[in-house]
Amino acid sequence: xxxxxxxxxxxxxxxxxxxxxxxxxxxxxxxxxxxxxxxxxxxxxxxxxxxxxxxxxxxxxxxxxxxxxxxxxxxxxxxxxxxxxxxxxxxxxxxxxxxxxxxxxxxxxxxxxxxxxxxxxxxxxxxxxxxxxxxxxxxxxxxxxxxxxx
Numbered sequence: 001x002x003x004x005x006x007x008x009x010x011x012x013x014x015x016x017x018x019x020x021x022x023x024x025x026x027x028x029x030x031x032x033x034x035x036x037x038x039x040x041x042x043x044x045x046x047x048x049x050x051x052x053x054x055x056x057x058x059x060x061x062x063x064x065x066x067x068x069x070x071x072x073x074x075x076x077x078x079x080x081x082x083x084x085x086x087x088x089x090x091x092x093x094x095x096x097x098x099x100x101x102x103x104x105x106x107x108x109x110x111x112x113x114x115x116x117x118x119x120x121x122x123x124x125x126x127x128x129x130x131x132x133x134x135x136x137x138x139x140x141x142x143x144x145x146x147x148x149x150x
Contacts, residue, residue: 011138015093018135022100022128023087026080033077060110079103093139101132 003009031037032046033053040048047053050073057073058064064072083103086096108125120126 015135015139018131019087019090019093019097022132022135023084025128026084026087030077030081030084033073060107060114062114094136097132097136097139101129101136104129104132 028037029046032048033050035049038045038048040052042048047056054070054073057076058066058069061069061072080103083096083100086092087100104125108120108129111120111123111125
């Protein structure tokens with residue numbers, strides 16, 4: 001039998017790839033908010049700076065009072081950064097994947113209610129959420145926190 005196609009090995013490698021893909025996606029979005037991908041309006045740049053990101057945050061969170069939009073944007077940015085780091089270092093993998101799936105599902109629902117179903121489908125937000133939930137279902141509780149010497 002082909003060693004690469006061994007189910008345990010393939011699942012192990014897929015989990016690593018999935019954690020990396022979700023983490024890089026979060027970090028890319030955070031980088032865009034701070035202009036690391038370019039200025040607002042540049043090709044491939046969604047926001048380009050914090051004020052443009054907050055305009056989008058306001059659009060998605062239309063139900064929030066204006067005074068809370070910047071707080072919501074900051075919370076989302078901190079959450080995405082923390083989740084990305086936890087995914088990369090494999091800390092509490094099951095809980096991290098579950099929180100990642102929940103965050104992506106909430107983001108997809110906010111996109112759906114604010115602008116229709118097409119955007120979250122085009123950007124595969126629900127696919128990423130489902131992948132994170134699958135990661136939670138297939139991960140063990142073992143992570144780097146269990147590597148302490150006895």
